[in-house]
Amino acid sequence: xxxxxxxxxxxxxxxxxxxxxxxxxxxxxxxxxxxxxxxxxxxxxxxxxxxxxxxxxxxxxxxxxxxxxxxxxxxxxxxxxxxxxxxxxxxxxxxxxxxxxxxxxxxxxxxxxxxxxxxxxxxxxxxxxxxxxxxxxxxxxxxxxxxxxxxxxxxxxxxxxxxxxxxxxxxxxxxxxxxxxxxxxxxxxxxxxxxxxxxxxxxxxxxxxxxxxxxxxxxxxxxxxxxxxxxxxxxxxxxxxxxxxxxxxxxxxxxxxxxxxxxxxxxxxxxxxxxxxxxxxxxxxxxxxxxxxxxxxxxxxxxxxxxxxxxxxxxxxxxxxxxxxxxxxxxxxxxxxxxxxxxxxxxxxxxxxxxxxxxxxxxxxx
Amino acid sequence: xxxxxxxxxxxxxxxxxxxxxxxxxxxxxxxxxxxxxxxxxxxxxxxxxxxxxxxxxxxxxxxxxxxxxxxxxxxxxxxxxxxxxxxxxxxxxxxxxxxxxxxxxxxxxxxxxxxxxxxxxxxxxxxxxxxxxxxxxxxxxxxxxxxxxxxxxxxxxxxxxxxxxxxxxxxxxxxxxxxxxxxxxxxxxxxxxxxxxxxxxxxxxxxxxxxxxxxxxxxxxxxxxxxxxxxxxxxxxxxxxxxxxxxxxxxxxxxxxxxxxxxxxxxxxxxxxxxxxxxxxxxxxxxxxxxxxxxxxxxxxxxxxxxxx
Numbered sequence: 001x002x003x004x005x006x007x008x009x010x011x012x013x014x015x016x017x018x019x020x021x022x023x024x025x026x027x028x029x030x031x032x033x034x035x036x037x038x039x040x041x042x043x044x045x046x047x048x049x050x051x052x053x054x055x056x057x058x059x060x061x062x063x064x065x066x067x068x069x070x071x072x073x074x075x076x077x078x079x080x081x082x083x084x085x086x087x088x089x090x091x092x093x094x095x096x097x098x099x100x101x102x103x104x105x106x107x108x109x110x111x112x113x114x115x116x117x118x119x120x121x122x123x124x125x126x127x128x129x130x131x132x133x134x135x136x137x138x139x140x141x142x143x144x145x146x147x148x149x150x151x152x153x154x155x156x157x158x159x160x161x162x163x164x165x166x167x168x169x170x171x172x173x174x175x176x177x178x179x180x181x182x183x184x185x186x187x188x189x190x191x192x193x194x195x196x197x198x199x200x201x202x203x204x205x206x207x208x209x210x211x212x213x214x215x216x217x218x219x220x221x222x223x224x225x226x227x228x229x230x231x232x233x234x235x236x237x238x239x240x241x242x243x244x245x246x247x248x249x250x251x252x253x254x255x256x257x258x259x260x261x262x263x264x265x266x267x268x269x270x271x272x273x274x275x276x277x278x279x280x281x282x283x284x285x286x287x288x289x290x291x292x293x294x295x296x297x298x299x300x301x302x303x304x305x306x307x308x309x310x311x312x313x314x315x316x317x318x319x320x321x322x323x324x325x326x327x328x329x330x331x332x333x334x335x336x337x338x339x340x341x342x343x344x345x346x347x348x349x350x351x352x353x354x355x356x357x358x359x360x361x362x363x364x365x366x
Numbered sequence: 367x368x369x370x371x372x373x374x375x376x377x378x379x380x381x382x383x384x385x386x387x388x389x390x391x392x393x394x395x396x397x398x399x400x401x402x403x404x405x406x407x408x409x410x411x412x413x414x415x416x417x418x419x420x421x422x423x424x425x426x427x428x429x430x431x432x433x434x435x436x437x438x439x440x441x442x443x444x445x446x447x448x449x450x451x452x453x454x455x456x457x458x459x460x461x462x463x464x465x466x467x468x469x470x471x472x473x474x475x476x477x478x479x480x481x482x483x484x485x486x487x488x489x490x491x492x493x494x495x496x497x498x499x500x501x502x503x504x505x506x507x508x509x510x511x512x513x514x515x516x517x518x519x520x521x522x523x524x525x526x527x528x529x530x531x532x533x534x535x536x537x538x539x540x541x542x543x544x545x546x547x548x549x550x551x552x553x554x555x556x557x558x559x560x561x562x563x564x565x566x567x568x569x570x571x572x573x574x575x576x577x578x579x580x581x582x583x584x585x586x587x588x589x590x591x592x593x594x595x596x597x598x599x600x601x602x603x604x605x606x607x608x609x610x611x612x613x614x615x616x617x618x619x620x621x622x623x624x625x626x627x628x629x630x631x632x633x634x635x636x637x638x639x640x641x642x643x644x645x646x647x648x649x650x651x652x653x654x655x656x657x658x659x660x661x662x663x664x665x666x667x668x669x670x671x672x673x674x675x
Binding site for chain 1: 406408448452456457458459461462463465466467468469470472473474475476477478480481482590595598601602605639641642644645648649651652655656657658669
């Protein structure tokens with residue numbers, strides 16, 4: 001009996017590891033394929049891919065300054081990717097994390113720039129209210145999905161634009177700070193998150209983002225709520241039959257997802273930008289989709305993927321400056337990564353029966 | 367304000383409404399056709415962008431605006447083909463693939479634009495002149511308001527009619543609607559689900575290409591992310607138009623009217639927060655989807671990949 005249970009536990013652990021290995025192979029394969037496709041595109045327009053990728057790597061990890069900048073870019077990305085991964089796990093797709101990032105940024109800009117507080121109190125307020133603003137934005141989509149059936153895909157996408165227009169209204173109107181730059185009031189230095197490495201923008205919010213990784217892991221795998229969330233994501237019918245409230249999962253998972261995305265916005269304003277500019281970019285919401293899928297919606301995988309994509313985005317400036325391959329090239333690579341990761345199981349499914357004869361690992365795990 | 371000034375403003379608002387609606391109408395018809403076939407096309411935005419870039423490349427290469435339109439269609443078709451391979455041929459999530467296509471289009475066009483033409487942005491290409499419809503354009507008031515637009519505007523309106531006739535009165539249109547509601551039953555009846563979905567996505571590529579060509583031909587250049595959400599407004603119009611071409615047209619015209627009024631207000635120096643006017647399409651879509659105002663019902667198989675058992 002006892003031995004049986006142990007054996008079962010070992011088997012399931014083995015299967016989980018093999019499954020994880022399969023995902024890892026898929027993710028690494030997707031990245032390699034993206035670089036190959038990218039190289040073909042570069043050659044097509046007469047650029048040297050080794051030079052471009054060399055500059056990209058140099059810009060990402062070549063020296064302390066470059067590494068610090070990559071981490072700065074990765075910080076909000078980690079939070080936003082956790083947000084997207086959490087929603088993907090629940091089966092309710094938060095495609096508009098960018099909108100929640102936007103309202104989180106608004107909240108942080110108001111708290112930091114207009115409350116005239118300083119020290120840890122204002123930093124905590126920026127994070128909490130930024131997160132809550134995001135939770136409100138995402139939770140709205142969640143409640144609408146739960147109680148009216150409105151597709152969260154469409155509503156979160158539409159709310160993206162509502163958020164950017166709201167930012168535009170606020171920073172050109174009520175929040176407009178005096179001066180030539182169209183932005184909100186500058187957050188005073190003693191209200192900004194402390195810098196970890198002198199002469200860089202690397203700040204304490206990185207630690208927050210890193211702490212969020214085990215927190216989301218604990219939420220998903222060590223709480224009843226997380227269990228329900230994952231069950232609903234795997235099979236909503238079965239979860240409902242087991243007495244779980246799919247509505248509750250839909251609203252709460254999108255609110256929790258929005259909270260994380262809102263934090264990302266607060267981190268961008270309070271840690272990096274120091275105010276809310278009119279051209280505040282919500283691109284991180286889209287980068288996060290790539291990072292979540294690349295990390296197989298697993299918090300630790302998402303962390304690695306965010307650091308990696310943060311490096312690519314951080315290094316792209318060097319690539320643009322030295323070899324003239326512009327930054328959006330990295331976005332293109334991300335898209336190839338997304339398509340490959342999602343399509344791989346099906347593309348491989350077609351050839352797997354033939355492979356199964358001589359490769360035994362991972363064949364029937366997923 | 368004098369009566370003449372009001373009239374002049376009304377005429378310019380009407381004319382710019384038609385102009386602003388044109389790319390939306392192309393994309394909304396594209397979205398209507400694909401969604402009726404059961405493919406949720408989130409990638410309209412990316413296809414418009416690729417179309418705009420294709421127009422600029424085509425016009426630069428050939429010095430003919432007409433061939434630029436062909437380039438636009440090719441640009442958008444490349445993405446449509448990717449969408450067919452990824453989420454029609456394979457039972458893969460259409461939303462995620464659509465987003466991948468959008469991200470690829472935004473990144474790819476901006477990267478190619480900057481790499482080929484530099485960051486300066488002084489690239490100009492030939493545009494497409496407005497067409498003064500004979501007799502009609504000489505009418506007082508309605509002439510300058512409605513009948514002096516780009517030929518692509520009239521083509522967009524024609525497409526609405528054609529799509530409506532196609533969906534309602536042709537056998538292929540019936541098949542397309544059938545696979546959007548119940549692909550299994552349609553398959554059992556001998557209709558090739560995947561082939562028709564593929565054709566629907568490819569035709570949406572052509573239509574979005576025309577929409578993108580219009581955008582680029584109006585400003586005679588390409589700039590990063592120049593579609594600025596038009597594809598998502600079109601997606602909203604598909605929903606508000608209840609998946610019918612005339613409804614989509616109406617929604618596009620209303621959205622375009624808001625945009626046009628916004629511009630008129632700004633030009634007039636009104637201090638009204640125009641951003642709220644621009645939010646209306648997005649908010650309205652959410653309200654309608656939630657069923658607060660009139661219920662909308664999407665095609666039953668919209669967004670669901672089809673796999674033969």
